[in-house]
Amino acid sequence: MPAPTLFDYTDHSPYSNPGNHAGYFAELSTDPEALHRFACTAVVHYRAGGPALTEAQKADPDRRWLSSILDAAESRAPLDGPRTQAQQVAGCCRDHTLLTLGVLRTHDVPARSRIGFATYFTPGWHADHVVGERWDGSRWVRYDPELDQADFDFDVHDMPTGPASPFVTAAEAWLAIRAGTADPATFGVGPDLPEDVRGRDFVRSYVLYEVAHRHRDELLLWDLWGPQLGTRFVREAAGGQAAAWVRDAGLPGADMSDAEFDAVADELAYLxxxxxAGDGEAADQLAELYREDARLHPGERVLTLSPTGHGGVTDLAAR
Known part of the structure; x- marks a missing residue:
């Protein structure tokens, strides 16, 4: 099975489709600074900066479909006007990026999201993060739609890439950890948060997210499937209830051992x-592994363990 083409990346995924807001998106600018302003006007980070969320906003982070994010935003204020924090949709980096993918793809610009870790929020810390990439006609240009250029000494609309860049992909982070050249204790959601949202196994899990997002399955960062379901984090989540949800739903992959998951993450990360780096054969092999192995891609159902406190099996097909 071949890797996604540039044409595929111009097509909306179920997640990036703006639905009945497509006409409005067609009028928006694809200028990087305009995309930054739009994304950060529509969505406020549910956690960063400690915003006081309204009751309506507390459930927002679980809006995985762009059409749902836009419906909520429009119900609180016109999409083309200013809005107070209370009128924004509470989300995260994944949602800021998804908004820009929706605009770019509406304008037939190939675009995709990338999963990894940013070094530019907290010194010495690799914060889990989602950024975007757009095709400029000759190469993929990486950008962070959350960032204000005035606050950073690198081009936030054309970020350096590679292991030494400000944003390290999940694959690059995993391979560095496996090689002993990166400290896994410096990766995760936050240095002061519980161990289940930082460290070696957390990075390994993010390799699976990176593969999914590369293939236009832009799931939430708390949707879990495949080998993620057999981790200690899931076994202990919700007082042990999460493991029962997985078992009762018959979700595949939960029986994969840690050693097997390590080997799978190694292969996916190398690919x-x-x-x-431009290896088309590796891209095709990655796509084939992702699509053919039911443990590596989300099926119609995933386990959701949300920071909002919501937990359970989510039916993606039912929307």
Whole structure:
């Protein structure tokens, strides 16, 4: 099975489709600074900066479909006007990026999201993060739609790439950890948060997210499937209830051992890095693995363990 083409990246995924807001998106600018302003006007980060969320906003982070994010935003204020924090949709980096993918793809600009870790939020820390990439006609240009250029000493609309860049992909981080050249204790959601949202196994899990997003399955960062379901984090989540949800739903992949998951993450990470370097054969092999192995791609159902406190099996087909 071949890797996604540039044409595929101009087509909306179920997640990036703006639905009945497509006409409005067709009028928006694809200028990087305009995309930044639009994304950060529509969505406020649910956690960064400690915003006081309204009751309506507390459930927002679980809006995985762009059409749902836009419906909520429009119900609170006109999409083309200013809005107060209370009128924004509470989300995260994944949602800021998804908004820009929706605009770019509406304008037939190939665009995709990338999963990894940013070094530019907290010194010495690799914060889990989602950024975007757009095709400029000759190469993929990486950008962070959350960032204000005035606050950073690198081009936030054309970020350097590679292991030494400000944003390290999940694959690059995993391979560095496996090689002993990166400290896994410096990767995760936050240095002061519980161990289940930082460290080696957390990075390994993000390799699976990176593969999914590369293939236009832009799931939430708390949707879990495949080998993620057999991790200690899931076994202990919700007082042990999460493991029962997985078992009762018959979700595949939960029986994969840690050693098997390590080996799978190794292979996926090597293929991701090779594909980024322009190896078309590696990109095709990655796509085939992802699509053919039911444990590696989300099916119609995933386990959701949300920071909002919501937990359970989500039916993606039912929307």
């Amino acid at each position: 991701l890095v090779a594909a980024d």
